[in-house]
Amino acid sequence: MDFPIFHIDFIGNRMLIAVDAILHVIINHALAVGALPVIALLELSGIRTKDPRWDRLAYRLLKIIFIITTTVGALTGVGIWFSASLINPAAIGSLIRVFFWGWFVEWIVFVSEVSLIMAYFLSWQSSARTPEAKLKHLRLGIFLAAFSWITMAIIVAILGFMMDPGNWMSERTLISGVLNPMYFPQLAFRTTLAMVMGGMTMICLTYLFTRNDLPFRTTVLRAISSWSGIWMLALIIASVWYYRVIPQHMLANIPVAVTTQEYVSWNSSLKWLLTIGLSFVGWVLWSSVRHPGQVHGAKYLASVLLLFAMLGQFERVREFIRKPFIIGNYMYANGIRVEDYPLLQRDGILQHATYAGIREVTADNKVAAGREVFEQTCTRCHTVNGINSIRGQLKTMYGDKPWQPEVIAAYIENMHGARYFMPPFPGNKAELDALSVYLASQQKRATAFNGAQTNGIPKPDKISASTVYGTLPNLANPHGEQQ
Amino acid sequence: MTAPIPRDIPLPLPAPEGLLEILLIAAFLVHILFVHLMIGGSMFSLVCQIRGLKIPDYEKLAYRIMQTVTVNKSLAVVMGVAPLLIINTLYAPQFYASSALIGDMWMAVIPLVTLAFLLAYAHKFWWNHFLNIPELHIGIAALETVLFLVIPLIFMTNVNLMLFPEYWPKVTGFFSAMLLPNVLLRYLHFVSATVLFSSLFFVWWAGRKTFRIEVQFSELRVIDVRRFFYAFAFGATIFQILTGLMVFVSLPAQGMSWGFTVLLMLGGLVVLPAIWWMWQNLTRPGHLLDDNFKQILTCFACAAIIMGIARHDYRENALADHKAAIAEKTINYQAAVKEAGEQAQLAAIKAKENDVAAPGATAFNQNCAACHHATLPTVGPALQEIKEAYANNPDGIAAWTKAPGKKRPDSMKMPGFPQLSDDELTAISQYILSH
Numbered sequence: 001m002d003f004p005i006f007h008i009d010f011i012g013n014r015m016l017i018a019v020d021a022i023l024h025v026i027i028n029h030a031l032a033v034g035a036l037p038v039i040a041l042l043e044l045s046g047i048r049t050k051d052p053r054w055d056r057l058a059y060r061l062l063k064i065i066f067i068i069t070t071t072v073g074a075l076t077g078v079g080i081w082f083s084a085s086l087i088n089p090a091a092i093g094s095l096i097r098v099f100f101w102g103w104f105v106e107w108i109v110f111v112s113e114v115s116l117i118m119a120y121f122l123s124w125q126s127s128a129r130t131p132e133a134k135l136k137h138l139r140l141g142i143f144l145a146a147f148s149w150i151t152m153a154i155i156v157a158i159l160g161f162m163m164d165p166g167n168w169m170s171e172r173t174l175i176s177g178v179l180n181p182m183y184f185p186q187l188a189f190r191t192t193l194a195m196v197m198g199g200m201t202m203i204c205l206t207y208l209f210t211r212n213d214l215p216f217r218t219t220v221l222r223a224i225s226s227w228s229g230i231w232m233l234a235l236i237i238a239s240v241w242y243y244r245v246i247p248q249h250m251l252a253n254i255p256v257a258v259t260t261q262e263y264v265s266w267n268s269s270l271k272w273l274l275t276i277g278l279s280f281v282g283w284v285l286w287s288s289v290r291h292p293g294q295v296h297g298a299k300y301l302a303s304v305l306l307l308f309a310m311l312g313q314f315e316r317v318r319e320f321i322r323k324p325f326i327i328g329n330y331m332y333a334n335g336i337r338v339e340d341y342p343l344l345q346r347d348g349i350l351q352h353a354t355y356a357g358i359r360e361v362t363a364d365n366k367v368a369a370g371r372e373v374f375e376q377t378c379t380r381c382h383t384v385n386g387i388n389s390i391r392g393q394l395k396t397m398y399g400d401k402p403w404q405p406e407v408i409a410a411y412i413e414n415m416h417g418a419r420y421f422m423p424p425f426p427g428n429k430a431e432l433d434a435l436s437v438y439l440a441s442q443q444k445r446a447t448a449f450n451g452a453q454t455n456g457i458p459k460p461d462k463i464s465a466s467t468v469y470g471t472l473p474n475l476a477n478p479h480g481e482q483q
Numbered sequence: 484m485t486a487p488i489p490r491d492i493p494l495p496l497p498a499p500e501g502l503l504e505i506l507l508i509a510a511f512l513v514h515i516l517f518v519h520l521m522i523g524g525s526m527f528s529l530v531c532q533i534r535g536l537k538i539p540d541y542e543k544l545a546y547r548i549m550q551t552v553t554v555n556k557s558l559a560v561v562m563g564v565a566p567l568l569i570i571n572t573l574y575a576p577q578f579y580a581s582s583a584l585i586g587d588m589w590m591a592v593i594p595l596v597t598l599a600f601l602l603a604y605a606h607k608f609w610w611n612h613f614l615n616i617p618e619l620h621i622g623i624a625a626l627e628t629v630l631f632l633v634i635p636l637i638f639m640t641n642v643n644l645m646l647f648p649e650y651w652p653k654v655t656g657f658f659s660a661m662l663l664p665n666v667l668l669r670y671l672h673f674v675s676a677t678v679l680f681s682s683l684f685f686v687w688w689a690g691r692k693t694f695r696i697e698v699q700f701s702e703l704r705v706i707d708v709r710r711f712f713y714a715f716a717f718g719a720t721i722f723q724i725l726t727g728l729m730v731f732v733s734l735p736a737q738g739m740s741w742g743f744t745v746l747l748m749l750g751g752l753v754v755l756p757a758i759w760w761m762w763q764n765l766t767r768p769g770h771l772l773d774d775n776f777k778q779i780l781t782c783f784a785c786a787a788i789i790m791g792i793a794r795h796d797y798r799e800n801a802l803a804d805h806k807a808a809i810a811e812k813t814i815n816y817q818a819a820v821k822e823a824g825e826q827a828q829l830a831a832i833k834a835k836e837n838d839v840a841a842p843g844a845t846a847f848n849q850n851c852a853a854c855h856h857a858t859l860p861t862v863g864p865a866l867q868e869i870k871e872a873y874a875n876n877p878d879g880i881a882a883w884t885k886a887p888g889k890k891r892p893d894s895m896k897m898p899g900f901p902q903l904s905d906d907e908l909t910a911i912s913q914y915i916l917s918h
Contacts, residue, residue: 076593114561
């Protein structure tokens with residue numbers, strides 16, 4: 001409403017964030033949080049056994065970690081900011097206001113993390129000169145592992161807050177946001193999952209790198225497998241905890257009946273994935289501890305993929321739970337605050353959207369006005385022709401029968417009741433009609449839908465350019481606020 | 484003013500505005516320093532590598548320079564996060580708007596930087612793999628440098644656009660924003676600063692005691708290398724002043740003020756002694772490159788700080804009216820939201836009273852209305868149809884709703900509602916039949 005609407009109609013806005021974020025989370029968990037402790041462990045073993053092969057292996061692994069985390073890893077992290085601020089500026093802007101200092105601390109930790117990984121990696125060769133230097137170097141590695149965990153711990157607080165603002169709704173302080181009820185189960189689950197993921201990823205790479213030295217392979221794989229096995233036990237406990245705490249807490253907050261149902265099916269698929277995933281990975285680790293030379297590389301690879309899938313499912317459930325909000329109970333995924341709804345539904349959203357080009361629906365402008373309403377209320381999640389396209393959705397619902405505006409309107413008016421993931425329609429009756437007419441008009445011939453990055457914004461009109469718009473004296477007039 | 488006036492995020496700033504502004508200026512200066520070193524390093528490495536085709540020692544130099552890029556590029560990114568965070572906080576309505584208006588190029592920053600970094604790693608980590616194919620190696624270096632040079636142009640376009648809300652309605656896409664007055668001149672000014680700061684850095688860097696051992700030239704003398712950079716630094720300083728003047732002349736009037744002008748002049752004046760010293764060191768026999776080096780650096784550091792403050796001052800001047808208007812509108816809007824909220828609450832209470840007359844209406848609207856319309860078949864059949872099928876049979880409706888079957892071939896399966904109590908189901912069924 002308060003920002004020009006960026007829109008990519010092909011892959012869709014949500015997909016853009018999702019791809020970037022998933023890539024980032026996988027790299028962060030598997031190659032930073034979970035892998036760095038393994039590197040330090042290998043370096044320590046090298047110092048203890050005085051066998052240079054440990055050190056060489058650790059360095060090779062670290063080189064891969066370094067290259068990926070400081071390029072794709074770091075930039076997908078920044079990319080989450082970029083994409084979120086393009087796609088839902090109201091949400092990211094609000095989160096920043098609340099969590100500024102959290103993010104600031106996060107930034108300081110992040111700077112330390114990057115400095116440490118550069119120091120750790122770039123001084124690896126030169127530290128080999130004296131034993132004291134080597135021990136100092138190892139200490140760098142331990143610090144690095146700790147900092148990358150702290151970075152994650154802070155972000156988890158922010159994610160937990162988005163799911164469920166807990167006391168924040170009444171208290172509005174940073175600390176109440178951090179201490180929300182989701183925090184500890186999530187953190188425990190993520191930490192242990194990351195450790196197992198990191199261990200498994202390192203096992204895979206080690207398997208590859210030691211193919212010409214089988215005795216050494218056996219020793220190393222046993223060491224990393226034992227380390228990961230311990231985390232595996234912790235992961236099982238954390239999964240049970242997470243699985244027991246989160247859903248109950250969330251179910252209590254889901255008012256819509258149908259949601260509960262879909263939730264049950266989601267939840268059971270999560271349960272299955274967790275059960276199968278944990279048993280398989282646990283079994284691979286167990287055999288790998290006992291007979292490290294005999295486990296085939298494909299099993300390790302399958303374990304890594306299963307762990308990625310578990311993480312992916314975990315993120316999806318997290319997303320699911322959050323819907324239809326982007327900040328629990330405070331702001332819907334369309335970027336509109338819950339509090340704003342009565343005003344928008346009374347006056348119409350076009351009256352209040354700064355960058356709208358049409359303010360009032362008339363008999364002649366229904367399609368054009370409907371497009372604007374669609375832009376304001378649906379495009380954060382739907383495209384016209386791309387992923388999760390509204391044409392596709394309507395086609396599934398109504399097929400090739402002529403799409404009737406009245407039928408579509410009847411659906412949209414109540415869609416939040418049946419489709420938990422969608423927020424209620426935030427406009428007035430006339431806008432609902434216009435939207436339905438616009439949607440029905442898309443059956444035969446879809447018009448290309450471009451965002452502000454292509455179309456620009458309309459010339460400011462009286463509503464957009466004035467500050468008195470919406471002032472109290474005008475409120476006596478229920479039909480809009482123009483002077 | 485014909486600028487659009489959005490509303491601000493209706494949450495308080497996390498810290499006093501002044502503190503955030505100081506943090507912004509400081510964090511931005513640090514960020515931009517590493518950006519200069521990163522881009523300059525990439526450029527100089529390319530230049531040296533090309534010279535290395537004739538004089539092999541320059542190739543060794545190019546390799547050493549790339550080692551600094553590896554570090555500086557990572558610092559440039561992490562140091563950029565803080566100013567980004569603060570800009571997001573202080574200038575949300577402006578910054579998000581300008582970002583959206585050039586959205587595709589803005590988003591492209593992420594893959595472009597990633598690609599540039601990966602190229603830089605390929606360039607450096609595989610140095611020896613390319614010994615026999617220098618063309619390819621130089622090609623990679625050139626592509627990396629070009630990318631490094633394009634990215635600041637996108638940033639420049641965005642931070643320029645956010646300053647001038649009255650231009651927003653004129654902008655359609657990145658290129659129209661890039662061609663707004665001043666962007667390209669500012670960019671030129673930026674690039675010459677890159678050459679200036681990075682070549683100064685390399686003068687110092689090549690003057691370290693360990694440099695000679697690290698680089699192991701066979702013929703080239705370290706002093707020649709340092710002179711090479713020194714000459715660049717001097718030339719870039721002159722160029723920097725000229726482009727600075729052009730930027731000043733072409734700056735839109737919105738942000739001009741005497742304070743800003745004085746700051747700029749001060750920033751320019753501080754550099755003059757540095758120019759004098761550098762000129763002497765370059766041309767006078769008996770002068771060493773290291774003469775007055777600390778003083779020269781201090782001059783440039785002061786100039787950079789003053790320019791950083793001036794830059795912020797211009798932004799604040801340019802946006803002062805817009806910010807005030809936004810604040811006013813936000814307050815007015817919040818008042819309207821509150822009023823409408825209260826109105827809606829009253830209406831809801833009234834509706835509850837009506838509900839007594841029609842029990843089941845609320846439960847129906849909450850659970851069923853999305854799929855069942857009074858007269859139109861929507862997702863499920865219309866109420867009319869249900870009424871006909873279940874006339875005088877409310878229990879049938881209740882039973883179906885608890886555990887629906889599958890009847891109509893061309894519609895989806897209705898979800899069951901086992902969680903509704905029998906009382907609720909009876910009320911809903913009666914409501915449907917009496918509707």
